[in-house]
Amino acid sequence: MDTIMREQLTAIGGYERCVTEFVRVSQTILPKRVFYRYAPELAQGGLTSSGVPVYIQLLGSDPDLMAANARRAAHLGAPGIDLNFGCPAKTVNRSLGGAALLRSPQLMRSICRAVRDTVPHSVPVTAKIRLGYEDDGQFDSILDALAPVGLSELTIHARTRRQGYRPPAHWGKLKNARQRLSLPVIANGELWGVSDIARCHRVSGCGAFMLARGALCRPDLGAAIQAHYRSIDPIPFTWDHVRELLIHFLERNQLQYDARYAVNPVKQWLVYLKIYYPQAAALFSTVKRLTCSEDMLAALGSDALARAA
Ligand SMILES: Cc1cc2nc3c(=O)[nH]c(=O)nc-3n(C[C@H](O)[C@H](O)[C@H](O)COP(=O)(O)O)c2cc1C
Numbered sequence: 641m642d643t644i645m646r647e648q649l650t651a652i653g654g655y656e657r658c659v660t661e662f663v664r665v666s667q668t669i670l671p672k673r674v675f676y677r678y679a680p681e682l683a684q685g686g687l688t689s690s691g692v693p694v695y696i697q698l699l700g701s702d703p704d705l706m707a708a709n710a711r712r713a714a715h716l717g718a719p720g721i722d723l724n725f726g727c728p729a730k731t732v733n734r735s736l737g738g739a740a741l742l743r744s745p746q747l748m749r750s751i752c753r754a755v756r757d758t759v760p761h762s763v764p765v766t767a768k769i770r771l772g773y774e775d776d777g778q779f780d781s782i783l784d785a786l787a788p789v790g791l792s793e794l795t796i797h798a799r800t801r802r803q804g805y806r807p808p809a810h811w812g813k814l815k816n817a818r819q820r821l822s823l824p825v826i827a828n829g830e831l832w833g834v835s836d837i838a839r840c841h842r843v844s845g846c847g848a849f850m851l852a853r854g855a856l857c858r859p860d861l862g863a864a865i866q867a868h869y870r871s872i873d874p875i876p877f878t879w880d881h882v883r884e885l886l887i888h889f890l891e892r893n894q895l896q897y898d899a900r901y902a903v904n905p906v907k908q909w910l911v912y913l914k915i916y917y918p919q920a921a922a923l924f925s926t927v928k929r930l931t932c933s934e935d936m937l938a939a940l941g942s943d944a945l946a947r948a949a
Pocket residue numbers: 641660661662697724725726727768797828829830831850851852853854
């Protein structure tokens with residue numbers, strides 16, 4: 641997610657770490673401004689305003705270039721570097737980036753090792769993988785390749801690249817990973833609610849979780865999970881709260897990006913929100929053809945919507 645979404649979600653709470661969108665590393669050591677664009681938080685110690693560290697995510701396949709860019713990111717104050725070995729996008733995979741590297745465990749190892757050896761020891765290096773490319777036949781080889789490289793954590797999206805985003809996520813496979821590795825394994829995939837966390841924990845044994853779409857559908861998901869495990873009452877998060885967030889989100893997007901495009905991220909977010917909030921589905925139908933921020937703001941603040949809530 642981008643900085644605006646990170647800011648909003650971490651303010652609600654429940655998150656210990658964020659990761660930027662991926663920074664594509666292909667031919668050069670990227671200029672500082674690129675890192676600042678992906679992680680404006682670098683200007684405030686690499687933390688969101690709520691104090692949550694934002695790791696910079698790199699995607700590429702050249703070990704030396706990845707290492708050089710990681711060094712620059714660390715130099716600029718990134719609190720951690722995360723390496724992407726899971727992106728399924730065809731354009732990325734064609735140039736041997738993201739999930740394509742799952743077919744080359746030794747190259748993955750070289751990338752991780754080069755980055756780990758180059759970045760100061762105080763800066764954690766983490767990675768995110770899937771179970772495999774076509775199938776999970778090489779999963780053990782991938783884990784064995786990554787075991788000795790000094791990663792601080794490994795997040796595993798419990799599906800192959802071929803499985804894309806199709807449910808289910810195969811959390812059971814993470815048990816094997818935990819047994820094979822001596823570093824923390826973070827579970828990812830199909831974590832939509834508090835009960836999924838409990839089931840994933842039971843099946844995988846993992847005690848740390850990465851949320852993606854679930855966090856977009858339900859902005860208080862992290863906070864609700866933390867409240868559940870700390871046996872405290874969750875703070876109710878109503879549709880009215882979501883509407884306020886949407887208004888704030890639009891205003892921030894207007895400031896950050898060209899005003900003509902500020903409505904688009906709002907529409908994209910509504911597509912996720914409507915999975916959890918029926919009111920978001922109604923709102924999406926109303927605003928899907930809007931192109932003007934003022935109209936969008938009026939729709940978000942309209943009395944009709946407030947009454948629907
Ligand atoms: C909009 C969007 C952007 C994503 N960007 C990245 C990314 O930059 N790097 C990455 O490793 N995974 C990325 N993912 C995949 C998620 O991190 C996650 O692995 C996947 O969505 C499965 O988790 P979920 O079922 O909780 O959504 C993205 C997913 C979505 C929906």
